[in-house]
Amino acid sequence: MSDNKKALSEDKKALSDNKKALSEEKLSMAESSTQMNELDKQLAQWQSAYKDATPSVDTDALIKETKSARFKLKLKGAVDLVLGLAVSMWCLTLVLFEPLSTYQFLLFIVLTPIPAAFGAWGYWVRQKQWKVQTLDVQSMLAFKQNQLKQQLHYWKISLYGCLALWCGLLALAVFNVLMFNAFTLWGTQLLINSVVVFIVYRRYKKLAADLPSALAKIDDMK
Amino acid sequence: MKETIQIEKLLSEYAPLMARIAATFEANKSLQDELIQEMSLAVWRAFEGASKDSDSGFRGEASVKTFVAKVAHNKAVDHVIKEQRRQEFTHDGEFDSSHTTSASSSRDATLQENAMDLMTGLRQLEIKYRQVLALLLEGFSQLEIANMLGIKESAVAKRVSRARQQLTQIMEQQP
Missing domain, CATH: 1.20.5 (Single alpha-helices involved in coiled-coils or other helix-helix interfaces)
Structure with a gap:
């Protein structure tokens, strides 16, 4: 109980x-x-x-300005393409109708497709640019980071290209100075090219130094 | 021609939305105007491109508003990156009240002050918090925001919570 x-x-x-x-x-x-x-x-x-x-927006003015900007963009794309095609056509005309030495013939044969191809590539890139803006923000930021890395890569290739050309020029200069005593002509060319190589090198180093912080800033936005 | 008229209508309808997004990311009035124009151009090109390309674009989006907001936000983030790189991005949070729609209306001054404080406060937030809060204030759901930003819905919820805390603190500190 x-x-x-x-x-x-x-x-x-x-x-x-x-x-x-x-x-x-x-x-x-x-x-x-x-x-x-x-x-x-x-x-x-x-x-x-x-x-x-x-904020107040004058929509009529905005549409007008947007139309004009769009027209300019399209025009720029078309002009680049037409210019590329025109240079290629000029090279082709030389190859087909002008009496050229073997060296000139080979040079123009190689050069002919480059401007047209570059113009067409630029036009294609412009046509596809809108797609980046429709990505989600994370993908767009990843794209931007990739773009920065690629930019550095292009400058690196440009630097190597410039250095290779400079080395070639140096060899020619040494040959011409020793054989023909043409110091002023080759010395000037070498000096001008050295300035170009130096500018490309400085730009590459600056971009390489800025890249980590630029990538980190984008990372912070993610 | 029909498409052009359609895009013009779209821009007229969503110009205030783009202007708000631009104001959230840029304090300087002239840069804000530039940004609105860049957004409009990006929206036009994206809409045009999407109409031609059936695989992508706004067809998969919940609404045209979501599509426009996404493109506008991308452009705004792009603008911030560019300005950072130019080291000209202003953090002073100044806001030109003479350019607000409410200036010409009969709303009272307190309301306008609140609006200015909010914009100034928003601009002081980190980009990732600013984005979620701006989209939330536009009336988008957390799922829509997650899709626009490319993150998980739970991450959006976390960011919203932290953004609200930070903004509350900022607003309390403002005179």
């Missing part, structure tokens, strides 16, 4: 604890609901303030 009473009293205590816990839970739910309401209220206020802060 005494055991039963004890069990009953424990049950009662447990029930009272449960009630207490339930009321605490209710209180916490009410608090969180109030907090949620406050957050919703704050968000609604911010949304309204955000809309109020809309």
Whole structure:
């Protein structure tokens, strides 16, 4: 009998604890609901303030300017393409109709497709540029990082190319100075090319030094 | 021709949205105008390109508004990267109130001040927080924001929470 009473009293205590816990839970739910309401209220206020802060836009002028910018962009693309084709056509005309030495013939044969191909490539790149803007922001940022790395890579290749040309020129200069004593002509050419190599080198070093921070800045945006 | 008219309509309709996004990322009024024009051009080209290309573009988007907001945000981020590289990006958070639509309307001054404070506060947030909050304030859902930014919905929720905390602190500090 005494055991039963004890069990009953424990049950009662447990029930009272449960009630207490339930009321605490209710209180916490009410608090969180109030907090949620406050957050919703704050968000609604911010949304309204955000809309109020809309800068004025002259849509007619905007459309006119956008049309003009679009036309200029298209024109630039077309001019680049036409210029490339024109240079290639000129080279082809020389190859087909002008009396050329073997060396000149080979040179123009090699040169002929390059301007047209470059113009067509530029036009194709321009046509596909819009796709980058429709990527999600993360992919767009990854694309930008890749673009920066590629830019550095192109400058590196340019530097190697310039160095190779400079070395070739140096060899020619040494040969001509030793054989024909043409120091002024070859010396000047070597000096001018050295300036070009130095500028390309400085640009490459600057880009290489800036790359980590530029990549890190983009990473911060992710 | 029909397509051009359609795009013009689209630009007219979403110009305020683009202007708000531009103001969120750029404090300088003239740079803001430039950015709005760049956004418009990007939207035009994307819309035009998407119409020709059935594999991509806005056909897969939930709405045209989402498409425009995504292109505009990308352009804004692009602008920030360029400005950072030019080291000319201003962080002074100045806001020219004479250029707001509310200036000509009859809304009271307090409301306008709140709006300015909010824009100034938003511009002080990190880009990743600014983006989610700006999109949330535009009325996009967390799922839409996740799709636009290319991150998980849970990541958006986290960013929103932190962005709100930070903005609240900034707004409280403002005089």
